[in-house]
Amino acid sequence: xxxxxxxxxxxxxxxxxxxxxTGRELTRVLRQPSRIVATIATPVLLWVLLASGFSRSFxxxxxxxxxxxxxxxxxxxxxxxxxxxxxxxxFGAISMIEDRREGFLQSVLVSPAPRxxxxxxxxxxxxxxxxxxxxVLLPAAFAVGQGFGPMGLLLCAAALMCTALGIxxxxxxxxxxxxxxxxxxxxxxxxxxxxxxxxxxxxPLEGASGWLRALMMANPVTWCTxxxxxxxxxxxxxxxxxxxxxxxxxxxxxLGWATLGRGVRRL
Amino acid sequence: xxxxxxxxxxxxxxxxxxxxxxxxxxSAPARRALDxxxxxxxxxxxxxxxxxxxxxxxxxxxxxxxxERPDEGRVLAFGDDLxxxxxxxxxxxxxxxxxxxxxxxxLLTVRENLAAQGALHGLRGRAARxxxxxxxxxxxxxxxxxxxxxxxxxxxxxxxxxxxxxxxxPTLLILxxxxxxxxxxxxxxFLDLLDRLRGRSETAGMTILMTTHLMDExxxxxxxxxxxxGRVVLDGPPAALREALGGATIRCPAHSGEAERILRDAGLExxxxxxxxxxxxxxxxxxxxxxxxATLASAGVPFQxxxxxxxxxxxxxxxxxxxxxxxxxxxx
Numbered sequence: 258x259x260x261x262x263x264x265x266x267x268x269x270x271x272x273x274x275x276x277x278x279t280g281r282e283l284t285r286v287l288r289q290p291s292r293i294v295a296t297i298a299t300p301v302l303l304w305v306l307l308a309s310g311f312s313r314s315f316x317x318x319x320x321x322x323x324x325x326x327x328x329x330x331x332x333x334x335x336x337x338x339x340x341x342x343x344x345x346x347x348f349g350a351i352s353m354i355e356d357r358r359e360g361f362l363q364s365v366l367v368s369p370a371p372r373x374x375x376x377x378x379x380x381x382x383x384x385x386x387x388x389x390x391x392x393v394l395l396p397a398a399f400a401v402g403q404g405f406g407p408m409g410l411l412l413c414a415a416a417l418m419c420t421a422l423g424i425x426x427x428x429x430x431x432x433x434x435x436x437x438x439x440x441x442x443x444x445x446x447x448x449x450x451x452x453x454x455x456x457x458x459x460x461p462l463e464g465a466s467g468w469l470r471a472l473m474m475a476n477p478v479t480w481c482t483x484x485x486x487x488x489x490x491x492x493x494x495x496x497x498x499x500x501x502x503x504x505x506x507x508x509x510x511x512l513g514w515a516t517l518g519r520g521v522r523r524l
Numbered sequence: 525x526x527x528x529x530x531x532x533x534x535x536x537x538x539x540x541x542x543x544x545x546x547x548x549x550x551s552a553p554a555r556r557a558l559d560x561x562x563x564x565x566x567x568x569x570x571x572x573x574x575x576x577x578x579x580x581x582x583x584x585x586x587x588x589x590x591x592e593r594p595d596e597g598r599v600l601a602f603g604d605d606l607x608x609x610x611x612x613x614x615x616x617x618x619x620x621x622x623x624x625x626x627x628x629x630x631l632l633t634v635r636e637n638l639a640a641q642g643a644l645h646g647l648r649g650r651a652a653r654x655x656x657x658x659x660x661x662x663x664x665x666x667x668x669x670x671x672x673x674x675x676x677x678x679x680x681x682x683x684x685x686x687x688x689x690x691x692x693x694p695t696l697l698i699l700x701x702x703x704x705x706x707x708x709x710x711x712x713x714f715l716d717l718l719d720r721l722r723g724r725s726e727t728a729g730m731t732i733l734m735t736t737h738l739m740d741e742x743x744x745x746x747x748x749x750x751x752x753x754g755r756v757v758l759d760g761p762p763a764a765l766r767e768a769l770g771g772a773t774i775r776c777p778a779h780s781g782e783a784e785r786i787l788r789d790a791g792l793e794x795x796x797x798x799x800x801x802x803x804x805x806x807x808x809x810x811x812x813x814x815x816x817x818a819t820l821a822s823a824g825v826p827f828q829x830x831x832x833x834x835x836x837x838x839x840x841x842x843x844x845x846x847x848x849x850x851x852x853x854x855x856x
Binding site for chain 2: 270273274276277278280281285288289356358359360361363364365366367368369370493
């Protein structure tokens with residue numbers, strides 16, 4: 258042999274693999290502008306309509322008085338961030354079904370790249386995209402007179418990232434067992450929509466009672482939304498909310514690792 | 525190419541008594557996809573695994589590609605037992621796989637796909653750029669590397685997928701029904717490309733294992749391994765497998781009642797296969813063949829006397845055709 262095709266030593270570092278595959282996830286999103294528009298326009302539209310519609314009947318727990326249109330808009334904004342991050346993160350899991358169906362995942366799994374890096378790239382790629390897309394809504398906070406500083410921005414990004422990691426991990430674990438994108442959409446809507454409605458995004462936990470309150474308290478996304486409220490100055494910081502948000506992110510990482518890191522039974 | 529263990533004379537692949545069973549869905553019974561299969565593939569050879577759908581080819585490929593582990597038996601690659609995690613990871617460095625579905629991202633360009641594949645094998649920077657340029661030149665896709673994969677024709681996408689598998693310089697290339705879904709010309713073009721690769725210095729010495737259910741694809745290999753019900757039923761060079769049957773075959777239109785009668789009267793057992801009625805002439809195109817041919821010709825039945833094919837060898841060994849299990853009354 259005069260000249261080999263490549264002198265690959267096969268020592269793919271986990272970091273290089275993670276960066277390459279995360280970059281691929283981001284490139285995929287940029288190549289689908291309609292997907293970006295849809296995931297941003299939907300929460301913006303809902304935010305405007307709901308904030309206008311409920312402005313007179315809503316009483317913010319932090320104000321203690323009937324809110325104005327801006328008041329409910331300010332309360333609702335973190336909930337819209339939650340909604341964006343929930344429904345965008347789930348695309349990461351859908352992309353795994355597509356990767357499996359189209360053969361890309363197999364070609365990755367027969368490579369010497371470490372399994373944890375493959376899991377990390379799916380989790381990171383999906384979560385970064387979800388966090389960035391949700392962050393596009395942040396300037397709206399200033400439109401309703403709810404400013405936040407650099408620390409607020411950082412905390413909000415952290416809460417968004419943890420929420421995205423949690424949902425992506427759950428989505429990856431579910432996508433491992435579901436072969437069709439349509440079926441996955443159905444299952445996820447069944448889970449995600451109640452999760453969002455019962456997250457304190459639309460109405461505060463303090464106003465709920467009985468079984469509704471119990472469900473809201475058991476919903477991890479409630480605490481993620483609460484952390485975002487605090488980060489954007491629409492509520493008080495609570496250690497419990499931040500702990501729960503971090504734990505939800507960690508759960509997502511664990512599920513993602515358990516799904517992609519352990520084996521390939523469902524390929 | 526990636527290094528094989530220095531001085532190793534071990535076969536590229538050595539599969540010993542492998543069993544793989546899948547649980548049935550719901551109340552369906554378990555399915556034994558591989559049933560004590562043994563196979564050895566010498567380094568540098570081109571081996572075709574030939575068998576119909578359901579014969580166990582794809583299951584074997586998944587085992588060899590390290591996507592699954594056998595329930596029983598052992599798989600050794602270049603002498604390493606793939607039961608070990610380190611051995612598996614070492615083997616993956618020397619492995620290229622082309623699956624039935626191209627392992628390319630349709631939203632990315634060919635170059636982006638190749639770069640991602642390079643990263644998975646530790647190729648970065650200048651080394652990655654050099655490898656991409658070489659493999660693109662070798663597979664004649666240099667002018668298409670900036671195109672998105674989703675815009676390519678099926679044949680070209682296959683070639684790019686082969687480029688992806690070859691990029692890190694594997695010593696073992698596995699192709700699982702790699703021409704599935706291609707039109708006739710694209711399929712032949714892909715096979716010609718594989719032929720040419722064997723003559724190129726960049727890929728010389730590479731072992732090729734290819735699964736197919738098509739005879740003309742298997743004919744190109746050095747050796748054909750025929751699979752049936754999860755086991756190897758015939759193994760040898762394609763010419764030897766055909767010649768072992770001896771004689772010739774006579775082929776007539778499948779649904780000609782006249783042909784069936786003439787063959788039966790001549791004492792020949794016939795079967796319908798791949799749209800033809802086929803009968804073996806046993807000892808060759810001797811006096812009996814001449815008599816049958818004359819009778820068919822006088823009856824106006826079109827016919828052809830031809831040497832036996834790999835399909836005939838498969839039918840003789842298993843009673844089934846390469847397009848699937850024999851239908852009642854179909855196999856001889």
